[in-house]
Amino acid sequence: MCSNPRSEMGSPGRSWLRRPWSLRARLLVGQVVLLAVVCAGIGVATELALQQFLTSRLDSQLIDVVQRTAHDVTWDPGPPPGDPPMGPVTGPGPEFLGRPGQPIGTIGAVVENGRVITGGELNSSSSREPLSDTASAAMAAVPVGANPTTRAIGGMGSYRMIAEYNQSGEIIVIGMPLADVQATLIRLALVLVAVTVVALVAAASVGMLIVHRALTPLNRVADTADRVADLRLDRGEVTLPVRVPAADATPRTEVGRLGSALNRMLDHITEALGARQASETRVRQFLADASHELRTPLTAIRGYAELAQRNRDEVPAVVAHALGRVESETGRMTHLLEDMLLLARLDSGRPLEQQPVDLSRLTVDAVSDAHAAGPDHRWNLDLPADPVVVAGDGARLHQVLSNLLANARTHTGPGTSVTTALTADASGGAVWRVIDDGPGIPAALQPEIFERFARGDSSRSRRTGSTGLGLAIVAAVVKAHGGTIEVDSVPGNTEFTVRLPGPLHTAAS
Template identity: 35%
Template sequence: MRLLPRRPRSVRTRLVLISTVLATVAVLVSQAAGLAVMRSWLTGQIDQRLTQFRPPPPAAYGKPPHGLAPEDVLPSDFRVFFYAPDGRLRSDSLGSGTGRPRLPASASRLALEDGRPATVPDAGGGGGWRVVADRGPDGRPVVVALPLDTVEGATSKLLWFSLAIGAVVAAGVGLLGSAAVRLGLRPLARMERTALRITGGESALTVADTDPRTETGRLGIAFNTMLGQVRAALLRKDASERRLRRFMADAGHELRTPLTSIQGFAELLVEQPRLPAARRREAHELIARNAERMSRLVDDLFLLAKLGYAPVAHRETVDLLSLAADGVGAAVVAHPGREVRLAPLGGGGGDGPGATLDVVDALGDAHQLSQVIANLLANACRHTPPGARVEVRVGAVRTGAETGGTDRPGRSSATVALPAGVPACVVEVADDGPGLTPDAAQQVFERFYRGPSAGENVEPGSGLGLSIAATIAEAHGGRLELDTRPGHGCVFRLLLPRSVGAGPHGPA
């Protein structure tokens, strides 16, 4: 026969059972202690009467004086038993009442100390006796006894009374305790119903019992905090999944264009083997150009994935001025005829336009930071007219609405703002081009976003440069932001926390 699993009792049932058992045990223990004390006191009273009693005079051993019966010689319920001169227990005794204690038939086997009370059973199986051994006037052993009927009767009644009280207490505690526990667990019951509703789909609910002075209130606070964290995690997960789906769709779209071009020109070369040499060379060049574009796109995607899941691998003291100078030199070579210059940061620490360039040191990865500057310069040269000037400024500031690092109208960024008043190292890439509209400024840091190019012959980028630059800045604990408005150019600003000393003109 298969035994069914035992159903676990609820918390309320367990609490009621525990409280009932504890209360009942407490009552029974207290009653047992009282019973023991009362029995000891009554026995002590009998012992006192026994020790104070003196056997009757010798005339009482024979014929009682004045014609009294033997049972009238002793007071109350005393019984006196005698041993004959030869040591045998006499069959007669003094005193009234029925029954007798179980005494040895010979005085030599009497194991009682003189004057010391002891308890012996009844000879007929009734109640016990309290006896004390003594010596009569003639030196013969005498045993004085008192029955324990009164003591046993009182203790028996008290025992039954204690059991009745224990049963009443158990029933009362069970009933009242159940109501009290149900009332005390009412907040938990409400919390349980709320949790069930949340699991049923009502995810916006919260627990109402949040009194920090009670255990259930603190549990409610912790439960609401957990719900908030779970909701935030779900929102982040949903947002991450949406970004991932959009990213995969954009990546597939971006990769499809060069792949389609490569496939088309490759099929052209295969299907028309007699193409002129000039057309064949043009097809090869277009295949190589699209393959290179696709390779750059894959490299950028890999870099974004690497930056998103790994911190800055190498940190060292980096001279931002040297990195900016190298970036300016590379931009001049890549864009001949474009005016690109290096200048001190104006308004960041009292430096004027004619101030000297000072060394500005930051802590980070030199290769990644140089990539940020190169991406910003390439972006400025690609999306501004040929005659627009590009200026790279390096300095140190304290973050604020005017110096950068915090949010303000007309400023956009893909990362959170830095606290105001924090010393920071700054690299700005500014141009005097047409600038961007507010809607376009909010999208420039998104992946695969492409702004309008400056000319027809400018090769479009992958749309990942600014996203990579913003990710690198965030990995360094800094921020990449854009200040722009139509007709006033763009200022891309890289801010890094100032971990090491800057130049002499930088803020302390």
């Protein structure tokens, strides 16, 4: 059963709703929404209060008309004193609709046995019109003596109606239209909507300015954090020149507390970096001094061992074997000291030589040396037609390729094919690739393969004389030349890629 892709991906038009909003947007939207809710609440309350007031006033008028109609039997249809004479209100319907003071649109009926006997509506020309069947049915259903009720009449609108007995015992029903009340409520609603829209626009405009001013210190703190994040602390930086301005680091405000905390954190980081730098400097100096001082006694030990080896036929076999092991281990320790001394020099930032180096010839020499050291491997060479020349230290670059080839020879079995390829890139630099089809490098070891003393198999490395510094020296020398090195390894294909800049490059200090 497959799922619907659209349901998994969601609607593209609503993707912006799922994106995280900035604090500025959340504050502004929250302010506008809160104001809109308040305005809506005030509008609804005003509408309800006005509706109740107007309806109550209409009910009072309706009750007054019903009381006068039901209990006044001395009505004279003549005009009031001082008014010009006017003819009687004519038309169908009860006579009380023609009394003075009846509002236009009033409807009235006389009901008997649940049926309208006579009914009519007072129109705008002060004449009566007959009621429709729908209006008659609505008026006949009004209970006698109850409070005014609202009845909707199809085609005529809503009316407030009340029924009462007159002095003759007849049931009279009078209704007044709610059209004026509804029109007033509609006009008020339109006014409230217009005022709300204007208020929201004004609040959004002013709110943008207020939020912008309020968040300006926070933006400056964020800018400071961004500048700190861009510093390359791995290069030995011990002084952080970036700090939050004092005006934004006052503890009296929330943003000030954040700025003050960031400044304290930067001070602690500076102290920690200084302590780390001092510790690393002492360690590097110790390694350099120790490597330099140990070279002299090791040279003496190796010399005496070689001297004793000349007369090995005159000493017992056990002593001769021991002298051979002393000479071998002395050579291994001397090689280790040379590697450590080189790393100490590179760590101290000593510049390398900058001379034109023919990498094509250097590659041929390094592969020839590897072939002599590992005749059981298949050594392949891929060179361009034209020589590839870069600026650098020829001896150290030769050491880079030699270490990579030695690494391939040491960690692969006999019969492994090792290919060394050299190409020139478009920027005038060079690219070395050392590829073998051996068992590969474990994935867990690849992230730290260029670290010092990193070994995939400690027992095998020690047996074959590896110190665990070969690839660390490769990475350090390549970095000192301003290049990069990468490794990509899977079972059956391991590839080291070294990229060196062009001849005009100045070596990094």
